[in-house]
Amino acid sequence: MRAAFLFTALTASLVSAQEIPFEVRHVQGNVYMFASTLGNIAIQVGKDPGHDGVLLVDTGPAQLRNAILAEIRKLSEEPVRFIIATSGDADHNGSNEVLLKQAAPTRGIQTQPEIALFAQDNVLQRFTRNGSGIPSGAWPTLTFLDEKSFAFNGEAIQIIAEKNAHTDGDSIVLFRGSNVIAAGDIFLTTGYPAIDLQRGGSIQGEIKALNHILDLTVPRSMQEGGTMVIPGHGRLCDEADVTDYRDMLTIIRDRVQDMLNRGKTLDEARAARLSRDYDRRYSTSAWTGDMFVEAVYGSLKAK
Amino acid sequence: MGQAACAVRPLLTCLLAMAALTSVPAFAQRGMGFNPSGMWTAMYHEDELERTDPGAPVGDYLGIPINDEERLRADTWDGDLVSVLQHQCIPHSAPYAMRGPSGLKISTVNDPGSGRIVAFIIDGTYTGPRSIWMDGRAHPSQFAPHTWSGFSTGDWEGDTLHIETTHIKAGYLRRNGIAFSDQATLTEFFDLHDKYLTLTTITQDPIYLTEPLVRTESWVWNPYQVFSPIAGYGSCLPVPEIPRPYGWVPHHLPGTNSVLQEFSQEYGVPFEASRGGAETMYPEYRKKLKQMVIPHAKVFEVQFEQEHQRKAGTPQ
Numbered sequence: 001m002r003a004a005f006l007f008t009a010l011t012a013s014l015v016s017a018q019e020i021p022f023e024v025r026h027v028q029g030n031v032y033m034f035a036s037t038l039g040n041i042a043i044q045v046g047k048d049p050g051h052d053g054v055l056l057v058d059t060g061p062a063q064l065r066n067a068i069l070a071e072i073r074k075l076s077e078e079p080v081r082f083i084i085a086t087s088g089d090a091d092h093n094g095s096n097e098v099l100l101k102q103a104a105p106t107r108g109i110q111t112q113p114e115i116a117l118f119a120q121d122n123v124l125q126r127f128t129r130n131g132s133g134i135p136s137g138a139w140p141t142l143t144f145l146d147e148k149s150f151a152f153n154g155e156a157i158q159i160i161a162e163k164n165a166h167t168d169g170d171s172i173v174l175f176r177g178s179n180v181i182a183a184g185d186i187f188l189t190t191g192y193p194a195i196d197l198q199r200g201g202s203i204q205g206e207i208k209a210l211n212h213i214l215d216l217t218v219p220r221s222m223q224e225g226g227t228m229v230i231p232g233h234g235r236l237c238d239e240a241d242v243t244d245y246r247d248m249l250t251i252i253r254d255r256v257q258d259m260l261n262r263g264k265t266l267d268e269a270r271a272a273r274l275s276r277d278y279d280r281r282y283s284t285s286a287w288t289g290d291m292f293v294e295a296v297y298g299s300l301k302a303k
Numbered sequence: 304m305g306q307a308a309c310a311v312r313p314l315l316t317c318l319l320a321m322a323a324l325t326s327v328p329a330f331a332q333r334g335m336g337f338n339p340s341g342m343w344t345a346m347y348h349e350d351e352l353e354r355t356d357p358g359a360p361v362g363d364y365l366g367i368p369i370n371d372e373e374r375l376r377a378d379t380w381d382g383d384l385v386s387v388l389q390h391q392c393i394p395h396s397a398p399y400a401m402r403g404p405s406g407l408k409i410s411t412v413n414d415p416g417s418g419r420i421v422a423f424i425i426d427g428t429y430t431g432p433r434s435i436w437m438d439g440r441a442h443p444s445q446f447a448p449h450t451w452s453g454f455s456t457g458d459w460e461g462d463t464l465h466i467e468t469t470h471i472k473a474g475y476l477r478r479n480g481i482a483f484s485d486q487a488t489l490t491e492f493f494d495l496h497d498k499y500l501t502l503t504t505i506t507q508d509p510i511y512l513t514e515p516l517v518r519t520e521s522w523v524w525n526p527y528q529v530f531s532p533i534a535g536y537g538s539c540l541p542v543p544e545i546p547r548p549y550g551w552v553p554h555h556l557p558g559t560n561s562v563l564q565e566f567s568q569e570y571g572v573p574f575e576a577s578r579g580g581a582e583t584m585y586p587e588y589r590k591k592l593k594q595m596v597i598p599h600a601k602v603f604e605v606q607f608e609q610e611h612q613r614k615a616g617t618p619q
Contacts, residue, residue: 035446211550236448243389250552277376
């Protein structure tokens with residue numbers, strides 16, 4: 001019985017690497033979360049050696065590449081066979097090139113399975129533009145427009161495009177057997193969503209994506225547990241946490257829309273400090289409440 | 304195993320067994336407290352109307368050390384939020400749960416080898432069973448999920464059970480939109496006075512509170528209490544009772560909530576005081592109150608009228 005009480009402590013093995021805190025946490029089923037202060041990735045591993053493999057949702061920030069690869073090897077000796085990019089953001093694609101290169105055939109002979117790197121088509125479009133700075137070795141090898149479903153490691157996996165959310169390349173990943181969603185940067189617990197208007201992001205798409213995640217999540221009881229949600233940044237969450245975030249963004253969206261309806265300028269919207277009741281929690285030096293309100297204003301004005 | 308058993312065993316074996324029994328884990332050496340296991344019936348001597356029915360009126364922020372950001376958040380809160388599907392089954396979370404209607408059942412989890420108390424389990428609140436770990440374990444990392452009851456560890460300070468709780472989901476301090484963030488932490492002290500159990504709670508929230516919020520609740524020992532757990536599997540299933548637009552989140556735009564003054568007018572509390580803040584917690588605030596215009600309390604008018612009609616024998 002004592003072992004049962006220690007279960008929680010054992011399932012989350014805290015490890016230290018350099019100066020960036022990170023941790024590998026068993027979420028549930030086949031899915032683990034590599035969590036760090038620079039961003040999260042989901043790792044799905046199978047239980048059938050020789051047949052299954054490793055699937056990654058994002059490859060994380062480049063600074064943590066060695067740590068991520070080492071932690072994957074601790075979870076499974078099987079090869080990485082699939083990578084799913086939840087967006088084109090650099091901090092979620094930092095090891096694409098390294099992993100794809102490792103899996104490339106040598107001298108024309110397939111020595112190990114190739115890796116398929118899935119992403120929404122817009123990610124490839126942006127990566128391949130002149131001046132993108134993204135090496136071709138990091139580009140998605142397979143793209144989709146709306147949804148891609150397949151089975152791997154004994155469970156169904158759905159990749160669903162969330163159009164024009166924080167960018168125009170966002171996707172979420174639903175592990176149907178493990179009952180886990182990897183939300184990418186659509187959902188964070190560390191700040192406001194970085195809605196990038198230049199890359200096709202919009203507040204309406206962002207809120208729509210969060211509502212879609214809420215459609216997919218099923219709490220165990222009392223709005224707690226059940227479907228677990230891995231945010232792009234921050235702690236492991238469930239439906240209630242996504243609800244809190246959705247509510248906050250909807251409220252700020254409505255306030256900005258009201259300013260627009262009353263013909264108020266961006267400066268007036270800024271002066272009204274429309275996000276101030278959430279800024280202490282979500283405003284950061286890199287993406288402040290003012291910057292977020294400006295993005296929301298621009299997004300709503302452009303629609 | 305006692306000395307009688309030792310007498311018939313080899314000395315070395317016996318000494319080892321005695322040593323195992325007497326070398327208690329570190330957590331058990333910190334102090335000796337009481338065992339609160341049993342049934343406890345809630346006493347609502349503090350803030351009864353707020354904690355039971357009808358609950359706190361909209362706009363009543365008295366005695367809560369809120370900052371301006373929290374005031375805006377509460378001003379724009381709409382009670383209709385509880386009709387949203389994802390909100391219907393949200394229970395009271397840790398900083399409020401012990402104040403809600405709660406006949407407690409407290410039990411222990413014991414180490415099967417030593418018999419030492421590993422955890423206290425507090426059941427009976429809307430949050431469901433809550434574990435207070437007494438084995439000295441560390442709190443989870445920053446990446447661990449938050450829950451309604453949070454993660455609690457306890458130790459003894461003399462005869463006082465001291466509890467620290469982190470990893471709490473965002474919730475409310477008062478059922479009228481006074482929120483706390485997921486950064487809030489809770490420090491609690493359980494004291495036993497004769498048959499009365501008193502809990503002192505200290506809520507700290509770097510996001511919405513300017514000072515710690517200190518409150519107390521009491522229970523009386525009641526072995527005859529029939530216990531029925533409030534929370535549990537299937538105890539709440541959300542149902543769409545009213546058609547609403549997809550993704551609807553009810554709230555008031557800043558400056559448009561027309562009922563914020565009702566509490567002030569109904570109860571004869573100066574509107575300025577009803578806005579709360581740290582100074583409204585302290586006795587010194589009464590001096591400031593004397594300089595304010597006290598509205599006529601409508602609630603007493605209604606009460607007077609009802610009592611007058613009753614005495615006159617007129618139907619109510």
